[in-house]
Amino acid sequence: MLAVDALGPVGPYRSRKQLTVTDVTGVPVASVSLMPRLYVTRTMSALHRASELPLAQRLRALATAGSLFAKDSDDYVDLVARVSGLPLDDIRFATNAISEACCTAFEAAQQGRPRGASTVEDDRVAEGAVWTRRGHVFAVHAAGNHPAVHSLWLQALALGYRVAVRPSRREPFTPHRLIAALRAAGFPDDHVILLPCEHDVADEILRCADLGMAYGGDEVIAKYAGNPRVLPQGPGRSKILVTAGDWAPFLDTIVSSIAHHGGVGCINATGILVEGDPAPLAAALAARLSALPDAVLPRYPLAAAVALRDHLAQRAAGAQPFLGADQLIHDLGDGSAVLRPALHLLPSAASPQLGAELPFPCAWIAPWTRADGIAPLRNTLVLTAITDDHPLIASLLSEPTIANLYLGNRPTHYFHPHLPHDSYLTDFLMRTKALA
Structure with a gap:
């Protein structure tokens, strides 16, 4: 099996405690070193x-790392597709996106710099506002x-942070490959670190960092909501x-x-709100979604797929299925299953299912009226508004809990490195101080 070691401050480190990673059919493919608390604490120091x-x-090292990450990536792409269950084309897309992000990371970060502030590298500034880091060490609990x-x-x-990444237990290969590329390109080993560890040790990484970012569900949002040093990244409910x-x-x-x-x-849409009768749109969507080939849909271990099917059936109680739980699973006969799209019609925009986000194409469609107002649209990472109602657009734009607003024929998954994802990350990483 492939050995995924920690990448510590003096090079790779293999621990006695190992985690076996399997592909979606249950075949073991890798063994991941799980770091003890003491190693984590010393590494963060x-x-x-x-x-x-x-x-x-x-900048030179990032550009070189981008090339290294994408070079000869066929085996990596195949491995991640086998383990994650994502389509091969999506892994290829992600490989190119990460490679490009290496080359554009500094430029993308500068999009969030206040117009009136200079960078710390600009030694011509004798007086004014200077954009500076809020710390030196940044930790990531990755998804x-x-x-x-x-x-x-x-x-x-x-921006000059040293970075520690705790990889996902499900797919540790991408951060391992990326950090190895960054080190090969010129970043010292004590500047970018990979720290696989158990859940009970993971908080030590955030505790020892100046700032951190944690991905997860609603429980992660609740856990770190009161911690100004941690930026939680939760469900999008787009x-x-x-x-x-x-x-x-x-x-x-x-x-x-x-x-x-x-x-x-x-950034995939899970809620579709329609002014007027939503049933015709639901029927058209069901026809299109049911025709999607298995090759563009996610694959899971069969047991996990069955659990998701049962969860969907429970959540969909009271909704009208256009593509229901009974058709969700396509058993491939090798221990894995493709999850087909699901689509349900809800009785109203106030139905609680509108906020249900599941890890496959799953959407809830509901009627919306002007009387419903903005309330059903709140707490949304991306809202695509197909409307020419300018007062409504103004209301959506000013709603604080709608992070991104796209108008017209722009899918919710649209992304550009210069656009904020959930605000600019630099809003969290940086501050502006006066120099006089």
């Missing part, structure tokens, strides 16, 4: 002791739902709003929003 690399050296999540923390590295009018020209966009990249992301 080493990050604090390390000196900052000059900006030019960081395993999609490899592309590892493109974001590269901005911290570009939505689409269709006001009165012809939705047919936007059908491709709605289908793509639900199912693109296997429907596993926080």
